[in-house]
Amino acid sequence: MVDQACTSELIACQQCDALYKQPCLNEGQKAECGRCGATLFERKNNSIERTFSLSIAGLLFLTPAIILPIIGVTLAGQFHNASLLDCITQLIGKGFYMIAILVFMFAIAVPTVRLIGALYISYCFKFNKIKPFLLHFFRAYHQLDSWSMLNVFLLAIIVSMYKLLDDTELSVDYGLLAFVLLLLCSTLVSVTLDQDYVWQTLEKECLDENS
Numbered sequence: 001m002v003d004q005a006c007t008s009e010l011i012a013c014q015q016c017d018a019l020y021k022q023p024c025l026n027e028g029q030k031a032e033c034g035r036c037g038a039t040l041f042e043r044k045n046n047s048i049e050r051t052f053s054l055s056i057a058g059l060l061f062l063t064p065a066i067i068l069p070i071i072g073v074t075l076a077g078q079f080h081n082a083s084l085l086d087c088i089t090q091l092i093g094k095g096f097y098m099i100a101i102l103v104f105m106f107a108i109a110v111p112t113v114r115l116i117g118a119l120y121i122s123y124c125f126k127f128n129k130i131k132p133f134l135l136h137f138f139r140a141y142h143q144l145d146s147w148s149m150l151n152v153f154l155l156a157i158i159v160s161m162y163k164l165l166d167d168t169e170l171s172v173d174y175g176l177l178a179f180v181l182l183l184l185c186s187t188l189v190s191v192t193l194d195q196d197y198v199w200q201t202l203e204k205e206c207l208d209e210n211s
């Protein structure tokens, strides 16, 4: 593990703009603004280990989420079920290319890229393999973080689908469970990854090397 990062730079309270010298905190500690009480800075517990484990768990759910049936419908006495992959191939087959691309992007590509990114970052920190390239990589990963709200949106759709189960002959399958767990892991990595700690360490390790 890398030693705790600490700089003498000033940080501003996000709520009231009061300026403070950046504190050196241990894991699990947080600094609060003396003026308004908002959290200025927080060091999360076991951030790297938890992110590493969650991203591996999320990637393990990827294959079942894509190939197992996610939903079944009984129509005219006949039962049909489909996996996420079936849905995408059906959409392509019927000429709905744009919708197929959107489903692929938002249901598979974005969560997967975020999990792989989190796995790579936590792997480099866990095994002390920090290289200058990682700073650029983390900047790109940070851009993807804004897509994390999309997972919440997808989870909301799944919850509403579950509500429909009472009224229709709809059944959920193991694929949907794997898909929910995949989205959950993809959302949780942004909660467990201590971005302040990663930024500070990368700035210290990579920028010092360049200067």
Ligand SMILES: [Zn+2]
Pocket: 013, 014, 015, 016, 017, 018, 033, 034, 035, 036, 037, 038
């Ligand atoms: Zn404040």
